[in-house]
Amino acid sequence: MDAASVKAEPSNEETHEVENEDEIAPEPAEPPNGYDSWSEQDSSDGSDISDFFDSETDSEPELDSESESDDEEPSAPVPSASTASSEHWSDDARTANVCTFQLQPGLKEIAESPVDFLNLMFQKPLFESLVKNINQHGTKLLNENRVQEWNDVTIKEFRVFLGLLLNVGTINTNVAADFWKQDRGIYLPKNYMTEKRFSMILKCLNFADEIPEKKSRMSKVSLIVNYFIDVMKKVVTPEKILCIDESMGPFYENLYLLTDQHGLVHKLLVYKGIDQDELEEMTKRQRDELIHTRGNDAVKKLLEDKLDVGHSVYMDSDYNSLELAKFLVARNTHVTGTLKRKREGNPPDIIQKELNIGDKITKYNPDGIGVMIWKESVGHHVVMISSEHGSEWREHVNKYKQSVKKPACVWEFKKYRDGVRTHDEMISDYYYMPEKLAWHKKVGIHILQMLFLNAYNLYKRYGEKPPLKRLLKFRHVVIGHLLSGGDSKHGLIYESV
Numbered sequence: 001m002d003a004a005s006v007k008a009e010p011s012n013e014e015t016h017e018v019e020n021e022d023e024i025a026p027e028p029a030e031p032p033n034g035y036d037s038w039s040e041q042d043s044s045d046g047s048d049i050s051d052f053f054d055s056e057t058d059s060e061p062e063l064d065s066e067s068e069s070d071d072e073e074p075s076a077p078v079p080s081a082s083t084a085s086s087e088h089w090s091d092d093a094r095t096a097n098v099c100t101f102q103l104q105p106g107l108k109e110i111a112e113s114p115v116d117f118l119n120l121m122f123q124k125p126l127f128e129s130l131v132k133n134i135n136q137h138g139t140k141l142l143n144e145n146r147v148q149e150w151n152d153v154t155i156k157e158f159r160v161f162l163g164l165l166l167n168v169g170t171i172n173t174n175v176a177a178d179f180w181k182q183d184r185g186i187y188l189p190k191n192y193m194t195e196k197r198f199s200m201i202l203k204c205l206n207f208a209d210e211i212p213e214k215k216s217r218m219s220k221v222s223l224i225v226n227y228f229i230d231v232m233k234k235v236v237t238p239e240k241i242l243c244i245d246e247s248m249g250p251f252y253e254n255l256y257l258l259t260d261q262h263g264l265v266h267k268l269l270v271y272k273g274i275d276q277d278e279l280e281e282m283t284k285r286q287r288d289e290l291i292h293t294r295g296n297d298a299v300k301k302l303l304e305d306k307l308d309v310g311h312s313v314y315m316d317s318d319y320n321s322l323e324l325a326k327f328l329v330a331r332n333t334h335v336t337g338t339l340k341r342k343r344e345g346n347p348p349d350i351i352q353k354e355l356n357i358g359d360k361i362t363k364y365n366p367d368g369i370g371v372m373i374w375k376e377s378v379g380h381h382v383v384m385i386s387s388e389h390g391s392e393w394r395e396h397v398n399k400y401k402q403s404v405k406k407p408a409c410v411w412e413f414k415k416y417r418d419g420v421r422t423h424d425e426m427i428s429d430y431y432y433m434p435e436k437l438a439w440h441k442k443v444g445i446h447i448l449q450m451l452f453l454n455a456y457n458l459y460k461r462y463g464e465k466p467p468l469k470r471l472l473k474f475r476h477v478v479i480g481h482l483l484s485g486g487d488s489k490h491g492l493i494y495e496s497v
Contacts, residue, residue, distance in 0.1 A: 087366070088365065088366060089347040089348075089349075089363040089364065089371075090363065090364055090365075091362070091363065092364060093362070093364060093370070093391075093392075094364050094368045094370075095368050095370075095387065095388055095389075096334065096367055096368035097368060098332050098334050098387065098388070099308075099309070099310045099332045101309065101310035101311065102309045102310055103237050103238075103240075103309050103310075104237060105236075105237050105238060105239040105240070106236070106237055107235065107462040108234065108235055108236060108237060109234075111458075111459075111462065112464045113463070113464060114455075114456075114463070114468065114474050114477045114478050114481075115477070115478060115481045116463075117455040117456070117463060118452075118455050118478045118481065118482075120455065120458070121451040121455040121458075122162075124155075125227070126224075126227050126231075127155045127158055127159070129223055129227075130158060130205070130206075130207075130223075131153050131154065133204075133206035133207075133208070133223070134153050134158070134204045134206065135150070135153055135204075136206075137204040137205075137206050138150040138152075138153070138200065138201075141203075141204060153201060155486075156486060157193075157201075157485070158201070159482045159483075159486045160192050160193055160482065161193065161198060161202075162448070162482050163192070163479045163480075163481075163482030163483040164189050164192060164198060164483070165202075165432065165445070165448075166452060166475065166479055166482070167189070167475075167479050167483075169432035170430050170472070170475050170476070170479065192483050202434060202441075205441050205445075207221050207222075207223050207440060207441070207443070207444035207447075208220045208221070208222055208223055208440070209222040209223045209226065218271075218272070221270055221440050221443045221444055221447075224444045224447045224448070225268065225447065228265075228267075228268060228447055228450070228451065229268070231451075232266050232267065233266075233305070235458070236264075236266075236458060238260055238266050238306070238311075239260050239261070240310065240311055240312055241261045241311075241312055241416050241419075242258060242259070242260060242266070242303075242306065242311050242312070242313045242314070242419075243260070243261060243313070243314050243315070243417060243418070243419030243420055244256065244258055244259075244298070244299055244302055244303075244313060244315045244319060244420070245257065245419075245420035245421070246295075246318075246420070247268075247420055247423065247424055248424050249443075249446050253270055253272060253273055253439055253443055254271055254273055255268055255269065255270055256269040256271070256295075256298040257269075257419075257420050257423065258302040258303070258306075259420050259423055260419055261314075261415075261416045261418075261419050261422075262419065262422065262461070263419050263420075263422030263423035263425075263426055263457060264419075264423075264457045264458065264461075265423055265450055265453075266306075267302050267306075268447070268450070269298050269301055269302055270443060271294065271298070274290070288340075291318050292319070292321070292343075295315075295318045295319040296319065296321065296323075296324055298319075299313075299315065299319050299324060300327070303328070303333065306333075307328075307331040307332065307333055308331050308332045308333070309332065310333070310334075311334070312333075312335075312336065312388055312416075313328065313333060313335050314335075314413060314416045314419075315335070316337055316338050316417070317338040317339050317340045317343075317383075319337070320335065320337045320338065320340075320385050321339070321343050321344070321345060322343070322344075322345035322365075322369065322371070322385070323345055325367075325369045325385055325387060326369065329367050329368070329387050330367075334386075334387050335385065335388075336384070336385070336386040336387070336388055336389055336409060336412060336413050337384070337385060337386075337413055337417070338383060338384060338385075338413065339371065339383045339384060339385040340383065341373065341381060341383045346383075347363040347371055349361050349363060350371050350372075350373045350383065353373075355375035355381070356375065357377060357378065358375065358376075359374070360372055360373060360374035360375070360407060361373050362390070369386070369387045370385070370387070370389075370391065370409070371383070371385050372384045372385075372386075372391040372407060374391075374406075374407055374410070382407075382410060384407070384409045384413065386409040386412075388412075389409040390407075390409065391407040391408065392407070392408050393405050393406070393407065393408075394406060394407070394408045394411050396411060423453070426453055426457075426471070427449060427450065429471065430471070430472070430475060431449065432449075433445060452478075455478070456471055456474050456475075459474065
């Protein structure tokens with residue numbers, strides 16, 4: 001079960017902390033005046049459930065709303081002032097003293113064509129490591145079963161294998177056997193590799209580094225995770241705006257991603273999921289605390305080499321707390337996002353006071369971190385924390401040509417929050433995950449597809465002008481290059497694309 005499914009279910013309390021876009025800005029049912037609305041069962045190795053692996057749209061998207069209550073029962077009393085922050089809070093508006101952004105964002109390597117960007121993401125050391133692992137595993141597998149002699153995979157053949165793997169997603173079939181039986185797509189797989197050879201290479205895929213001293217469950221994906229982090233750090237300098245959230249994926253393990261606002265993934269963190277039996281034994285408060293603790297640790301790991309340069313980080317209420325905000329501000333990093341109303345350390349007025357519709361309360365601590373509560377509608381509150389944006393009213397015109405007034409920190413969060421969601425939506429367009437694979441192979445193949453999507457995102461931003469306008473055409477060009485074994489400089493381009 002994904003940790004994402006652990007999130008607290010809405011209760012029947014009258015008040016709620018709301019992240020739902022429609023609830024933040026409720027739209028009329030009818031537009032006025034004619035205006036047009038994501039295994040193989042792995043043997044236990046003693047790893048802990050908290051075992052981490054170190055490692056613009058025109059319309060406004062929705063967020064899931066969740067209950068404001070941190071308690072198991074809806075009738076739980078409002079916490080007393082003793083649970084709130086003991087530090088001094090004031091009404092004096094201020095922002096945190098964080099340094100200006102000190103980096104020059106952009107590409108560190110020279111690249112222009114789609115193939116250039118593919119080679120930036122899939123560099124020779126990755127192919128060499130994967131081919132070595134495949135050959136070792138294949139030799140061991142066939143020797144143990146005394147079937148036949150293993151024919152070593154070469155880097156050129158692995159490029160063809162990768163091209164076929166990606167092309168299954170392009171033709172929108174989730175059954176690899178159908179890929180060989182039907183003349184679908186512009187590249188016929190039988191012209192490049194037999195189905196038997198493809199299946200054997202897939203079976204021998206191994207994404208683990210050699211770690212003789214310490215082996216854990218997550219070491220099975222250490223090679224591909226470490227490579228992803230290293231290559232992104234080598235290739236591109238991130239922009240000021242960063243987003244952190246949990247990504248959806250077709251495996252028991254879960255991913256935390258660090259992206260920019262456009263969906264480019266700069267860093268990832270893999271962690272073990274939680275058994276459903278364990279979840280059922282937890283209270284709602286315990287589940288929420290587990291999610292928050294994991295999220296807090298993930299934020300610090302993802303940002304450990306991004307601190308002290310003036311980044312602005314946007315996260316939702318599963319991660320945010322006063323404690324984390326103070327840590328980031330002390331490391332010259334801004335934070336903005338939604339906040340659970342009863343999170344430990346919040347100002348007493350935010351926790352206890354009842355508001356009328358349209359009213360808001362904002363409190364600032366000596367570090368310049370502001371916590372705001374705004375009663376947007378009946379029974380729904382928006383609670384925000386920000387070290388960068390205030391709560392002054394700001395008006396925007398919505399898609400119905402109506403003027404909508406909201407606090408500035410709400411507008412800014414809505415503008416920059418969806419980097420991970422954008423990535424998930426884009427990768428799902430041509431996604432393929434082979435069935436009946438071990439969890440670590442699923443994670444590894446998923447990360448390979450993330451690298452591919454990163455190549456496209458970088459190409460769109462820094463590549464040749466004019467660029468290929470569609471992801472589908474980019475896929476055909478680079479898949480053609482892979483199917484040529486890397487011999488074609490620009491890929492195979494077809495007029496039918």
